[in-house]
Structure formats: structure tokens, C-alpha cells
Amino acid sequence: MAEERGNERNGTPNGEGRIEPIALHQEMQRSYLEYAMSVIVGRALPDARDGLKPVQRRILYAMHELGLTPDRPYRKCARVVGDVLGKYHPHGDQAVYDALVRLVQTFASRHPLLDGHGNFGSVDDDPPAAMRYTETRLAPIANEAMLDEIANDTVDFAPNFDGSQQEPTVLPAQLPFLLLNGCTGIAVGMATNIPPHNLGEVVDALIALIRKPDLTDEKLLALVPGPDFPTGGEVLLGSGVRDTYLVGRGSIPMRGVAHIEEVQPGKGRHRRSAVVITELPYQLSKAGWIEKLAEQVNDGKIGGIADIRDESDRDGMRVVVELRRDASAETVLGELQRRTALQSNFGAILLALVNGQPVQLSLRRMLEEFLAYRELTLVRRTRHALQRCEDRLEVVEGLIKALDALPQVIAMITAAADAASARASLQVHLDLSERQADAVLAMPLRRLTGLEQESLRKESEELRQERTRLRHLLEDRGSLLEAMVAEFKALRKRFATPRRTRLVEGGDDLVAQRAAAIRPNAELQRQQAYEALATDSRLVIQADGAVKVVSPQVLGRLHLDEPVDLGDHPAPGQVMVPVARQPQVLAFTADGRVALLRWEFAGQQPGLLERFLPDSLDGATVVQVMPLPEGGESGGLSLGLLSSDGRFKRLPLEEFQELSGRAATVLKLKEGVVLQRVVLCREGEDLVVGSSTGRMLRLPLQDSQVPLMGRTAQGPVLMRLLPEERVVGAACVEAGGSVLLASSGGVVKRLSLDGLRRCQRGDLGQIGVRFSRRGDTLVDLCDGAASVVGVLVGESRSGRLVPGNLDLQDPNGAGLELSLRPGEAVRRLIPLLA
The missing domain is CATH 1.10.268.10 (Topoisomerase, domain 3)
Structure with missing residues (x-):
């Protein structure tokens, strides 16, 4: 036996046919896809027919098999969980119990499918009691509208995980529970978040579609005007609700219900005004909201509040926000809605499984899928009844x-x-x-x-x-x-029960007012600051981060666009653009974030970059600033992001033209990796990437080499780095153009693009500059078509040169050597963007 094992290890014929060689990336792709589909189909997403995830369906069927009907006594949840685990769902008991708890919670489901007895949690995020203490049985709606027809050959059955039992592949739902109770689930690469709805409205819409299949969208939205949350609250009608129902994805504004009343704080004290909250938005923890509100009051972000009390009891919710005597109740209520989750958004994604495939559904498609399924179950039920008859x-x-x-x-x-x-x-x-x-x-x-x-x-x-x-x-x-x-x-x-969530017209206007109030007059102040600038002024951003708006006369005295020898000059300019068309200037940080520069305020108070960036970028290192091309010039343009590990990713320019006042992440970076360079890319040009050893890689700007990608992608590896080698920069160069190179030892060289051969992604490339001194390295490169390029040396010395004045050389050319002082080294090249 030992000899056989030895033969197998040595690759002798004993192991033939049992070991199959396979590429690692192929096996990883296959395994990951299988895992992803398993999560999507078998765990996280509901079926469009009965609106249930597999674990929920198995819980209901196991309880039906146990005979836990509404007219029978409650049974311990531990018994139900044990049956589900042993017969149908071989996973963790806590996962099954968590799903069971959600089916019981009256504040989570509009029409709970299970009737519970005991502690099943609360709106304060209190956890439910252990399964050995709680009891449950089927709710009437589940027993009559979900499981009543299961014995009438209405659905298909399949073997369970070990083949010892049969379980239904779907339950014969008589109502679209996917809409009635909603659903939340996170799969691999996709998620669903469906709000609950009113049963009467959904049934009316179903009947209307049966009677008139070509019913207009307007009439359908009139029948189902919005979600109906179990916790009540208000929904602000507008484009968010409309997009959700017509497209299958949208942001639904919702807010709690509050009123103002006079309260008696205590005996012998004067009556005071108070804001009383009786309903909170769906899925908002009451205790968590009160805690965060108290933090904002203590930090001074919300004023006028003297005390916060939770007076909720079994009769309903009542949170009293007692006000100071000098406070305006309407103002405080407005602040609560603007600055807390009392008004928030429900990010709706109507995603469900249709024929085993995840599909984003509109309201009409969701109702039609259910009607088709219901008609099929009716036909099967009728055939079964006819056979028995x-x-x-x-x-x-x-x-x-x-x-x-x-x-x-x-x-x-x-x-x-x-x-x-x-x-x-x-x-x-x-x-x-x-x-x-x-x-x-x-x-x-x-x-x-x-x-x-x-x-x-x-x-x-x-x-x-x-x-x-x-x-x-x-x-x-x-x-x-x-x-x-x-x-x-x-x-x-x-x-059917009356609607709990009130619908408020004009939601878009209310949301716009709130958005404007979150940053009081910020946009207005910015516009006013811009209008105060002289139209012939220019925005100047220097290499040391100084931002200023200067007149043509002052700019002429600075000579920032003229060549100058190395010396103790002001930091070279990196951006110099006219303000007449209010250019958008982006600031990129080393950790892969980008934000719009609020440079308009530099007209009255010049300062460093940090003053004109969002607060969220405090402490971040700005690696590059770049003005966006004007709207008419954006066709065929993209921005390329080069990271220090040799990866390069292109993003469409449109991703940057709609930035808000906040910083946005455009590049996911691994630990220890930073954003190195941002390049404006034009279709048809070539990308040149350089490393510290002088190695150059030239690639055509094509989707096959550098594809356009989304914000969360890392980008492919363009240049594989050798030990101790690092990426120094990149440039996008037109045909017949050149690249300007600079080494730490002071060699500046204008390299002809034609001297570099085109390569594939991951190639070694070729040497573009040869160093005459030991220890010299390439420190930067830029497009040789720039009008003026600053050369930054040491901490305070710089110079400016015109690349067009340098000889065009091939990779063997020696370049121009700058006269550096002992101990000095070139740090970087700064092309002037004008």
C-alpha cells in the first residue's frame, strides 16, 4: 500500500486519470461563479412568484407539515428550526431563526406570515429572545393565501439536500407577497431592496391588469401610488417613486410623523413647546435615532432642544423632544428633518429571480410575472380537481x-x-x-x-x-x-387593511429644499464669489499648492509661462486657466479620491489647496489638480489613473462632470498602494508609462489594452515592476509626438514617440533613457507637447523650460544635463495646463 502511495506521488500510472491539470485562474473563475450563482439563486434573492427566499419557503413548508395552523396551539421555535435544519436547510440554526423572526415581526413585514408568541425584538433594535423561549405558528394569511393549495398539485416538488424528503420549489401563493411584504437581500455583485405595499391597492392593480392588460403606466401608478410601510410614516411622492416603479430602481424619500404640542415638564414648571414624534421611517431604530440626536445636540449641531424623552408604550410610539423657551418649534422640527434620519431615503431595487435568473423588474413586470404564475397554478389546481372529480x-x-x-x-x-x-x-x-x-x-x-x-x-x-x-x-x-x-x-x-403610510405630494421640491439646507447657501455663496471676479482674470494654481485668482497685469509680472534657469524662483504653476467660463478643477488624492476645487473663493482670500477642498479630505495628500475640458470638448476623452503598483484604469469623463460638493472614491487601492498620476486620455493616441529604471512602455489607447471601467474597479496591470523598481509617471501622446523625461541626476531628455515600439499590456517595454551616473533614476515624465514645463529641484529651487526648444532624440540619446548643486536632485516635472 505504501508503495502504491509512493507511485502516486511520483506521478506513475497509478495516478493516471485521477489528477487533472487545470489553470489556476480558470479554476478560480469557475469556483467563484458557482459560489456566486449559489448565493444568488439559493440564498439571497427572492422568487418573483411567491416572493420568498429559499429559507423562508422552507420554514413555511416545515410548519405546514407540522400542522401549525392558526387554529392550533403555538409551538416552540426551536422545534420549527430543528425540523427546517434536519429536513430542508442544512445551514446554521441562527440563520434559520433570524429568518423566522423577520417573518414574525410586525414592524418589519406589512403582512407577517407567522404569528409569534414571546419576544421577537422591537423597533429599538432589541434582539429577540432565544428560540427555546419563543413560540410560533402560521398566520392566517400564510395558511390561506400561501399554503392552502399546496396539496392540489399546483407546484413542483424536488428532493431535499440528501434525497430523503421532497420540498416544493415554490409555494402556491395567491397574492404577490414580494410586493406586499417587500424583501431585502445582498447577493454577490447585486442586491435587492423592495419596499412593502398595501394589499388592497396591489389587488386593485392586479384586477385592473387582468381586465385591461395594456393599462397605461399613469393609471397603474394611480392604483399603486407608493409603498405602505408597517411603521407608517410619510412618503414624498416624486421622481424617486416614479423611477422605482417604471425602471425598477429609485430613491424613495420618506420621513417620520411629528407634531408640535405643549407639554408640562414637571410640577411647578412652565409649560413648554415640544416636538412629538409618533412614527419613524421604515427600518430606523428608535433608540439609535434618539442616541444620535442627543450627540448632535451635545455637539451644538442642533440647537433649541432642552430634553429628549422616549414615552413609547404598548399603545404606540411617542418620542418627546422638549424645547427651550426661546426656541421656535417649527425651526427645530425642520432641523430634525434636515439633519437627522427623521427624513431619509429608501434605496429601492426591485430585483428578483425570474426563471432562475436575477432580473430588475418594473412594477408592471412584477405584477405580470405574478399573474402568469397565478394563472398557471389555477390551471394546475383545476386539472387536479377535474381528475379527482x-x-x-x-x-x-x-x-x-x-x-x-x-x-x-x-x-x-x-x-x-x-x-x-x-x-x-x-x-x-x-x-x-x-x-x-x-x-x-x-x-x-x-x-x-x-x-x-x-x-x-x-x-x-x-x-x-x-x-x-x-x-x-x-x-x-x-x-x-x-x-x-x-x-x-x-x-x-x-x-386588506387601511393604508398606514401617508403620501405627500411635491416630494421633489421638499427634497430639494432639504438638500439646499444641508449646506446653507454654499452654492449661492460660491456663485456670488464667482460673479465678483473680473472676467479677464485667470485662476493660477502653483506647484506648492497656492491657489490665487490674478489679473492679467499681475500675471504678466509673474512670468509663469516663460522659461527660466534653475534658481530660487516662485514655485512653477501647474494650472493657469481663464475664469470667464467658470472652469471645473478636480483635485485627486493619493488614496484614490477626487473632489471639485471651490477655487471661486480664492478671489478674495488666496490660500493653499486645503482651504478649497471638502472637509472629508482633511489630511489627505493631493497628488494632482486638473481642470476639466469644457462640455463641447469632452467627446472621446477619458481620465486615466495610474497607481504605484503599475495598474492603470480609464474612466469616462462623464463620471467627473457630475460631481457634487463631496469627495468621491474613483479608485480602490490595496494597502500600501497610492495614486501616482492622472492622465487626460484621447482616443487614437498612445499611452506611455515609465519606471525608475528608465524602462518605457508604449500602448495604444484601445479597450483591449486599457479598457474603460467603473469607479470600484482597480484596473489591469500595465507594467510589471522589477524588485526595487517603481512607476514614475505616464503621458498620453499623439502620433509623431514626444515625451519629456527627467532623471534625479538632472538629465532632461525629449524622447521621440517613434523611437518606442508599441507593446502589449504586461510587456517589458524598452529602455528610453540611459544613465551615465551610478544611482541615477528616472523621476518623472510628461507630454513633450506642453508649452512650458517646470522642473522642481530640492525643496525651494525650480526652473522652467520649453520642451520644443530641446532636440528630439531616440532612446540612445544622452539628453540635456542641468547644472545642479551638490546634494540636489530633480524631484518632478510640472507641465503648465493653460
Whole structure:
């Protein structure tokens, strides 16, 4: 045996056929896709038909099998969880119990599918009691509208995880519970967040679609105007709700319900005004909201509040925000809505599984998918009922036929040697089927009474009528749809409740007012600062971070756009643009974030970059500033982001033209990696990347080499770095152009693009500059077409040169050597963007 194992290790024929070589990246792709699909289909996303995730479906079916109907006593949740784990869902018990708890919580589901007894948590985010203490059973709506038809061959069953049981692949839901209760789930690369809705409104929409399939979107939205949260609150109607229902994704503004009243703080004290909150937005923790409000009051962000009390009890929610005597109640209420989660957004994503595939659904598509499923279950239920009816009718007709020839039947039975002979004799002489003959042989003597015979004939007539009715339903779709409508109306009458969430018109205006109030007059002040500038002024940003707006006369005295030898000059300018068209200037930080520079305020108070950036970028290192091209010039343009690990990613310019006042992350970086350079890329040009060893990589700007990507991507590796080698910069160069190179030892070289061969991503490239001194390295490169390029040396010395004045050289050229002082080194090149 040991010898066989040794042979296997040595790769001898004993192991042939058992070890299959496979590329690591292929195996990783396959395994990850299998895992992703398993999470998407088997765990995180609901089915569009019954609105349930697999664990929820298994809980309901296990409880149905246990007989936990609403008229039976409660049963311990631990028993239910044990059944679900052992029979259908081989995962953690806490995961199953968490799903069960959510099905019970009246503040999480608009129509809870389970009825609980015990502590199942609260709106204060209190955890539920352990499963050994809580009890549950099916709620009436789940028993009647979800599981009532499961024994009527309405759904398919499949083997469970070990093949010992059968479980339904979907439950025969009679209502679209995906809309009624909503759903939240996070899968791999996708998520769903569906708000709950009012049963009466959804049923009305279903009936309207049955009666008129081409119902307009406007009429459909009038029937389902907005979500109906179990915790009440208000929904602000506007584009967010409309986008959610028409596209399947949108941001729905919602807010709590509050009013102002006079309260008595205590005996002997004067009455004071108070803001009383009686309803909070959906999924907002009351205790968490009170805690955050108290922090903002203590930090002085919200004024006028003397005390906060939670007076909630079993009769409802009541949070009292007591005000100071000099405070305005309306002002404080407005501050609460603007600065706290009392007004927030519900990010709706109507994503569900359709035929096993995740699909983003509009309201109409979601209702149509359910109606198609409901029609299918009705057809299957009717076929099942028809089969049972025909089977029973066959038996009854056989019994009647036997009763009509009773003496002959008795004679045949008594003459028969055994039951099989009697069955055969009955089939031959009375023309009975095998089922009928068995029924005659099993007929009790009481059937011979006149009353029983009349009862059989009456049953036969009723069965014929029922068979005719069922066949009519199967043959006439209109009748089937009318039966569906009648069932919907009965369910609406049984389970519909009044709307809890109030709908407020003009939501877009209210949201805009809140957005404007979050940053009081910031945009207005910025616009006013811009209008105060002289139209012929220029924005100047220097290499040391100084931002100023100067007149043409002052700019002329600075000579920032003229060449100058190395010396103790002011820091070279890196941006110099006219202010006439209010340019947008971006600031990129080393950690991959970008923000708009509020440079308009530099007209009155010049200062360093940090003063004109959002507060969230405090302490961040700005690696580059760049003015965006004007709107008419943005076609075919993109921004390329080069990181220190040799990765390069392109983003469409449109991603940067709609930035708000906040910083945005445009590049996800690993630990120890920083953003090195930002390059304006033009279609049809070439990208040149350089490393500290003088190695240059030239690639065409094509999607195959440097594809356009999203904000969260890292980008592909363009240049694989050698030990101790680092990326120094990149430039986008047009055909026939040049690149300006600078080494730490003071060598400046204008390298012809034609001297570099085009490479593929990940190639070694070629040496673009040869160093004559030991220890010299390439420190920077830029486009050789720049009008003026600053050379930064040491901490305070700089110079400016015109690349066009330098000789165009091939990779073997020596370049121009600057006269540096002992100990000095070139730090970087700064092309002037004008």
C-alpha cells in the first residue's frame, strides 16, 4: 500500500486519470461563479412568484407539515428550526431563526406570515429572545393565501439536500407577497431592496391588469401610488417613486410623523413647546435615532432642544423632544428633518429571480410575472380537481350500475371462488372498470338502503355538473380569469387593511429644499464669489499648492509661462486657466479620491489647496489638480489613473462632470498602494508609462489594452515592476509626438514617440533613457507637447523650460544635463495646463 502511495506521488500510472491539470485562474473563475450563482439563486434573492427566499419557503413548508395552523396551539421555535435544519436547510440554526423572526415581526413585514408568541425584538433594535423561549405558528394569511393549495398539485416538488424528503420549489401563493411584504437581500455583485405595499391597492392593480392588460403606466401608478410601510410614516411622492416603479430602481424619500404640542415638564414648571414624534421611517431604530440626536445636540449641531424623552408604550410610539423657551418649534422640527434620519431615503431595487435568473423588474413586470404564475397554478389546481372529480364519478357510476343489477351482482360474487374471480366477473358482465369493480366489492351493505342509493344518484349528478364547470374553466380562459378576479376580491375583503403610510405630494421640491439646507447657501455663496471676479482674470494654481485668482497685469509680472534657469524662483504653476467660463478643477488624492476645487473663493482670500477642498479630505495628500475640458470638448476623452503598483484604469469623463460638493472614491487601492498620476486620455493616441529604471512602455489607447471601467474597479496591470523598481509617471501622446523625461541626476531628455515600439499590456517595454551616473533614476515624465514645463529641484529651487526648444532624440540619446548643486536632485516635472 505504501508503495502504491509512493507511485502516486511520483506521478506513475497509478495516478493516471485521477489528477487533472487545470489553470489556476480558470479554476478560480469557475469556483467563484458557482459560489456566486449559489448565493444568488439559493440564498439571497427572492422568487418573483411567491416572493420568498429559499429559507423562508422552507420554514413555511416545515410548519405546514407540522400542522401549525392558526387554529392550533403555538409551538416552540426551536422545534420549527430543528425540523427546517434536519429536513430542508442544512445551514446554521441562527440563520434559520433570524429568518423566522423577520417573518414574525410586525414592524418589519406589512403582512407577517407567522404569528409569534414571546419576544421577537422591537423597533429599538432589541434582539429577540432565544428560540427555546419563543413560540410560533402560521398566520392566517400564510395558511390561506400561501399554503392552502399546496396539496392540489399546483407546484413542483424536488428532493431535499440528501434525497430523503421532497420540498416544493415554490409555494402556491395567491397574492404577490414580494410586493406586499417587500424583501431585502445582498447577493454577490447585486442586491435587492423592495419596499412593502398595501394589499388592497396591489389587488386593485392586479384586477385592473387582468381586465385591461395594456393599462397605461399613469393609471397603474394611480392604483399603486407608493409603498405602505408597517411603521407608517410619510412618503414624498416624486421622481424617486416614479423611477422605482417604471425602471425598477429609485430613491424613495420618506420621513417620520411629528407634531408640535405643549407639554408640562414637571410640577411647578412652565409649560413648554415640544416636538412629538409618533412614527419613524421604515427600518430606523428608535433608540439609535434618539442616541444620535442627543450627540448632535451635545455637539451644538442642533440647537433649541432642552430634553429628549422616549414615552413609547404598548399603545404606540411617542418620542418627546422638549424645547427651550426661546426656541421656535417649527425651526427645530425642520432641523430634525434636515439633519437627522427623521427624513431619509429608501434605496429601492426591485430585483428578483425570474426563471432562475436575477432580473430588475418594473412594477408592471412584477405584477405580470405574478399573474402568469397565478394563472398557471389555477390551471394546475383545476386539472387536479377535474381528475379527482372524474375518478370519483367513475366510482359512483360503477356503484349505481351495480345497485341497478343487484341480484346479478350478488349471484356473481357468491359464485366466485375468490375476490379476483369476482372482480373479473363484474368487469365482464357489467362492463365495469377495475376501479369500479373494486369499489363494488368494497361497498358496505348500508349502501343498499333506498336513502343511500338516492344519495349516490344525487352525488353523481353533482359530480357531472362539477366536471362540466371545471372543463369550462380549462377551455375558456376568460372564465378562468374571472374566477381569479373573484378569488382576489375575496382575499382583499379578508385581509386588506387601511393604508398606514401617508403620501405627500411635491416630494421633489421638499427634497430639494432639504438638500439646499444641508449646506446653507454654499452654492449661492460660491456663485456670488464667482460673479465678483473680473472676467479677464485667470485662476493660477502653483506647484506648492497656492491657489490665487490674478489679473492679467499681475500675471504678466509673474512670468509663469516663460522659461527660466534653475534658481530660487516662485514655485512653477501647474494650472493657469481663464475664469470667464467658470472652469471645473478636480483635485485627486493619493488614496484614490477626487473632489471639485471651490477655487471661486480664492478671489478674495488666496490660500493653499486645503482651504478649497471638502472637509472629508482633511489630511489627505493631493497628488494632482486638473481642470476639466469644457462640455463641447469632452467627446472621446477619458481620465486615466495610474497607481504605484503599475495598474492603470480609464474612466469616462462623464463620471467627473457630475460631481457634487463631496469627495468621491474613483479608485480602490490595496494597502500600501497610492495614486501616482492622472492622465487626460484621447482616443487614437498612445499611452506611455515609465519606471525608475528608465524602462518605457508604449500602448495604444484601445479597450483591449486599457479598457474603460467603473469607479470600484482597480484596473489591469500595465507594467510589471522589477524588485526595487517603481512607476514614475505616464503621458498620453499623439502620433509623431514626444515625451519629456527627467532623471534625479538632472538629465532632461525629449524622447521621440517613434523611437518606442508599441507593446502589449504586461510587456517589458524598452529602455528610453540611459544613465551615465551610478544611482541615477528616472523621476518623472510628461507630454513633450506642453508649452512650458517646470522642473522642481530640492525643496525651494525650480526652473522652467520649453520642451520644443530641446532636440528630439531616440532612446540612445544622452539628453540635456542641468547644472545642479551638490546634494540636489530633480524631484518632478510640472507641465503648465493653460
